[in-house]
Amino acid sequence: MLVLLPPSETKAxxxxxxxxxxxxxxxxxxxxxxxxxxxxxVELAADVPASLAALGLSERQAGEVDRNAxxxxxxxxxxxxxxxxxxxxxxxxxxxxxxxxxxAGARLAVASALFGVVRAGDPIPAYRLSGGSSLPGxxxxxxxxxxxxEPALDTDELVVDLRSGAYATLARIPGAVTxxxxxxxxxxxxxxxxxxxxxxxxRLAAVLATQRSELSxxxxxxxxxxRAGMTMEQASDTELVLVTDH
Numbered sequence: 001m002l003v004l005l006p007p008s009e010t011k012a013x014x015x016x017x018x019x020x021x022x023x024x025x026x027x028x029x030x031x032x033x034x035x036x037x038x039x040x041x042v043e044l045a046a047d048v049p050a051s052l053a054a055l056g057l058s059e060r061q062a063g064e065v066d067r068n069a070x071x072x073x074x075x076x077x078x079x080x081x082x083x084x085x086x087x088x089x090x091x092x093x094x095x096x097x098x099x100x101x102x103x104a105g106a107r108l109a110v111a112s113a114l115f116g117v118v119r120a121g122d123p124i125p126a127y128r129l130s131g132g133s134s135l136p137g138x139x140x141x142x143x144x145x146x147x148x149x150e151p152a153l154d155t156d157e158l159v160v161d162l163r164s165g166a167y168a169t170l171a172r173i174p175g176a177v178t179x180x181x182x183x184x185x186x187x188x189x190x191x192x193x194x195x196x197x198x199x200x201x202x203r204l205a206a207v208l209a210t211q212r213s214e215l216s217x218x219x220x221x222x223x224x225x226x227r228a229g230m231t232m233e234q235a236s237d238t239e240l241v242l243v244t245d246h
Contacts, residue, residue: 001215002157003208004117004176005110006164006198008085011067011126015077019125026109026119027152033144034115038071040135041114041127045069054135055128064128076123079110090202093120096210104209111167113141116149131166145170158216160208162201177218179204180235181242193244200242204230 020038022031044051051065052058067074076082080093096104108120113129115122134140149171153159161168161176181193181200193200207228208221215221218234225232231243 001107003108003160003205005162005205006167007110007112008083010084011082012084013126015075017076017123019073020076025122027117029152030116030148033148037114040138041068042071055133067126067128071125071127074125076125078121079118079124080120082124083110087198087202090199091206100210107209111163116145131170142169177238177240179240179242183244
């Protein structure tokens with residue numbers, strides 16, 4: 001089973017790992033595009049105003065450009081520690097036992113505008129690049145990634161796709177199971193959850209990543225989620241609905 005997480009705009013600073021080595025990352029077939037994008041970001045970082053415009057940042061976020069300038073020299077840390085925010089707080093990887101961390105490392109991957117997809121333990125530096133960005137001379141990231149990322153993610157195993165919209169467009173994954181989070185009030189009225197969406201998906205990812213048995217069907221996925229106290233309905237062959245009461 002592969003659980004594909006969205007990245008976060010925020011990244012933990014620093015790290016104790018050696019500088020970026022693309023050969024140390026999973027899915028080496030993505031390395032030519034990774035190198036092209038990393039080199040483009042470093043080159044763009046030499047022009048701060050152009051970087052801010054291309055990345056959709058304000059002048060107060062110029063420090064993000066400095067991160068991109070240092071992509072090849074900055075220290076690294078495992079991807080699951082690098083990404084931060086609501087989903088990753090809810091995932092709680094820091095509290096996993098050794099056995100749980102091993103299972104999570106084999107099942108979790110993170111979508112990335114810069115790296116395409118990274119596995120939980122892949123060593124990466126801090127950077128700033130969003131899925132909806134376009135880089136000068138390269139065009140949209142969707143046009144750059146789709147031709148190589150879709151074949152790389154073509155797998156027979158169960159894929160639980162928790163990516164957000166901009167990252168889902170970087171590669172289509174036929175047959176992947178998506179999860180929509182809705183809230184239901186006392187009258188039975190439902191609406192899509194926005195504010196706590198990431199937290200619920202983080203908790204679901206933690207359950208799927210750490211449970212002992214390997215899942216291969218949607219029915220098994222639902223059973224595991226429900227045993228963990230989640231209300232899960234099947235909307236279609238490839239869409240599940242996680243129902244919350246707040």
